[in-house]
Amino acid sequence: MKYLPTTKNHYNNQPRCLTKYCSAVGLYLKLFRIKHRRLINYLLVLFLFLTLFLQLKLFLNEYNRISSHDSNKTNTPRDKSSPISKLARNSQYRQTQLIGFAQPYLFNSEFNKNNNELDAKVYNNLKEISTFNNTIQVAKTILTLSPSLKTYRNQLIKYYPSFTKAFDDKPLNSEAEIISKNWYEFNGGSIFLSILNCHFMVSRINYSKSSKKNLPFISFLGFKLIDRNFNEIRENFKFKYGPNSHQISNMINFPSIHPIPNTYFSIDQQQQQQHGSYGPQDLKIIIKESYYEFYYNGEKIRTIKYEEPLIIFNMKTDESFSFNNMIHGYLPFQNKKIVFTIVDNKLRKQSGKTWSPFFDSAFKNVITINVNDPQIIHEFENQRGSLNDIKFDFKFTNGYINFVYSLNPLRILKCNLDTGNCGFIHQSIDSAHLDNYSNQNREIESGTSLVELKVPKKAFTHLELDMRKIEQNLNKYTIWVGFSKTHLYDCGCSSQTYRPSLTVLFKERGTSNYKTELFSSSIDFNLNVASWDATSNQSCEGPFNLLVPNSISYWDAKEDINANGEYEYEDYMAVAISEADSNNIVVHLKGILKYLLQLPFFQKEDTLLHTKLDSSLLMDFSLRESAKYCEEYGRNNGGRIPSTTKRKSDI
Numbered sequence: 001m002k003y004l005p006t007t008k009n010h011y012n013n014q015p016r017c018l019t020k021y022c023s024a025v026g027l028y029l030k031l032f033r034i035k036h037r038r039l040i041n042y043l044l045v046l047f048l049f050l051t052l053f054l055q056l057k058l059f060l061n062e063y064n065r066i067s068s069h070d071s072n073k074t075n076t077p078r079d080k081s082s083p084i085s086k087l088a089r090n091s092q093y094r095q096t097q098l099i100g101f102a103q104p105y106l107f108n109s110e111f112n113k114n115n116n117e118l119d120a121k122v123y124n125n126l127k128e129i130s131t132f133n134n135t136i137q138v139a140k141t142i143l144t145l146s147p148s149l150k151t152y153r154n155q156l157i158k159y160y161p162s163f164t165k166a167f168d169d170k171p172l173n174s175e176a177e178i179i180s181k182n183w184y185e186f187n188g189g190s191i192f193l194s195i196l197n198c199h200f201m202v203s204r205i206n207y208s209k210s211s212k213k214n215l216p217f218i219s220f221l222g223f224k225l226i227d228r229n230f231n232e233i234r235e236n237f238k239f240k241y242g243p244n245s246h247q248i249s250n251m252i253n254f255p256s257i258h259p260i261p262n263t264y265f266s267i268d269q270q271q272q273q274q275h276g277s278y279g280p281q282d283l284k285i286i287i288k289e290s291y292y293e294f295y296y297n298g299e300k301i302r303t304i305k306y307e308e309p310l311i312i313f314n315m316k317t318d319e320s321f322s323f324n325n326m327i328h329g330y331l332p333f334q335n336k337k338i339v340f341t342i343v344d345n346k347l348r349k350q351s352g353k354t355w356s357p358f359f360d361s362a363f364k365n366v367i368t369i370n371v372n373d374p375q376i377i378h379e380f381e382n383q384r385g386s387l388n389d390i391k392f393d394f395k396f397t398n399g400y401i402n403f404v405y406s407l408n409p410l411r412i413l414k415c416n417l418d419t420g421n422c423g424f425i426h427q428s429i430d431s432a433h434l435d436n437y438s439n440q441n442r443e444i445e446s447g448t449s450l451v452e453l454k455v456p457k458k459a460f461t462h463l464e465l466d467m468r469k470i471e472q473n474l475n476k477y478t479i480w481v482g483f484s485k486t487h488l489y490d491c492g493c494s495s496q497t498y499r500p501s502l503t504v505l506f507k508e509r510g511t512s513n514y515k516t517e518l519f520s521s522s523i524d525f526n527l528n529v530a531s532w533d534a535t536s537n538q539s540c541e542g543p544f545n546l547l548v549p550n551s552i553s554y555w556d557a558k559e560d561i562n563a564n565g566e567y568e569y570e571d572y573m574a575v576a577i578s579e580a581d582s583n584n585i586v587v588h589l590k591g592i593l594k595y596l597l598q599l600p601f602f603q604k605e606d607t608l609l610h611t612k613l614d615s616s617l618l619m620d621f622s623l624r625e626s627a628k629y630c631e632e633y634g635r636n637n638g639g640r641i642p643s644t645t646k647r648k649s650d651i
Helices: 016-035 037-068 086-090 120-130 149-159 175-182 269-275 375-383 459-463 467-476 592-597 615-636
Strands: 093-102 131-139 143-145 183-193 198-207 218-226 236-240 249-253 256-258 280-296 299-316 325-331 336-339 356-358 365-370 400-407 410-416 421-427 442-445 477-489 496-508 514-520 544-561 567-579 583-590
Touching (some): 086 567, 093 120, 093 496, 093 615, 120 131, 131 592, 149 175, 149 183, 149 218, 149 256, 175 183, 183 218, 183 299, 198 280, 198 299, 280 325, 280 356, 299 375, 356 477, 400 421, 410 514, 442 615, 467 477, 477 544, 477 592, 477 615, 496 615, 514 615, 567 592
Parallel strands (some): 183 544, 183 583, 280 365
Antiparallel strands (some): 093 131, 093 514, 131 583, 143 583, 183 567, 218 256, 280 299, 299 325, 356 400, 400 410, 410 421, 442 477, 496 514, 544 567, 567 583
């Protein structure tokens, strides 16, 4: 076939054959457009509408994702700010016995409070009437939180070379091997911040040159954001704290590692070996609330509540503190470090191992702000502070915090969060120990921070309890709940065994009169605790067997009206725990409130703190029952035969 030569015309410089084709198509489209003008316009409008609809849908999905921080959409709109997830509500729970020892309010006439020489009969009678045996519900599903050690290590190498210069990983070579053997993430606790609608979590990040997790060279703080299902959120947030520009505005990337400002770190290896490891240890986390009260023409017109995390830990210091361990606080949204010192007869330096923090709602941190224009309050609230163009007449303060300094004897501190100065507000006259009935191989130590007990009046009916007696006592006393930890030596499992113990603290309102009301026996939440090296099938294999409570992540209630129009109330609690100094796990509980409201304390017409049993006895009852638990647990999990030798190595 012979092809004609192609010649180009002036129309778009296209070949002639293509030009004829295009002209024909164009003529056809022109005739179609004239004949079907209405149809074409309709289709164009429909196309534009669908495009706008899809764009709006994408925008709303993204908005909901950001605002909820919950990829699984677990909560209803009514529960938007509630920490209780669908996962917690729909989990299967197991009734679990919880043996506690509470103030009995029934005293044998043979008992003399000032006499430590109790014969066995009196002792056993007191233990019997103090025993409080009831049940709580423990979720069968245990959440294990994924570590972020690779991310944390890379951030240190990139942003903090002064630390990494001291690292020595020889003979390890690969990154995976170094992280696996020399890096550890545990001691993780979280709090739920309603302003962010998610959990703020802090963990202890350990680096060990010797590949031994109980002998770290240095520790850091690791921050994460966690949604209500305890899934990690990887986002960046700019935290603006305080209404004036002089307050620090921080950008925090999540996950993020943070060396505390001035960790007393020295690259001098010999000094490190002499004075122990650097960085924060025994972390605790608690919500700090501040209330901004706005006044206009002398009248209070608005109150805005702020929440922020406060991290408490002990840390090795330098020569200025004689290399003692000191209790520190850190406010990450303000990048503020606090060193707590007990001021007593000009003594301003006080070493400490670990204290349990709590806030008293009777002493809220209130910041008064006078405004000339009420409209700027709205701008303040939307911006969450740090407004450069608006100045407020106020004095900023972080307020005060309380600590349980020791449980036996019970000592309570009150500390200034601006200066770090502390003073004792309660020192119990209870016996520091009972020579005949205390056992030096066991003790109860500080665990989580304490959460204040609050009960809505509507809950009493559903819980089928005596509302009058309970409400009467709740009006007289402030009550805090937390988890201490039992520390047992050679009890039948490993050389040292740690377990959570539910603990209740009371204070008579308007006074500084405190008492411990309850110590439970050791709790394992139906877990088969991992062995120390995580390789053995026998839980008690190795020198330590650790299940350590780090925080009460939340304690909240689900309130509903059922199909019959009846009010329903059920409380949920999430406890963050470390297992074998290797894993961070979360356990969900139900029914803690009902358990507590059935204590003998709430069944009395009138209760006086000064008539109650010596707290050291309650602690002793708890520890003896914990020793029985430990022996039984060890018998089923490859434990050791109990001995009378106390081995108290530092971990």
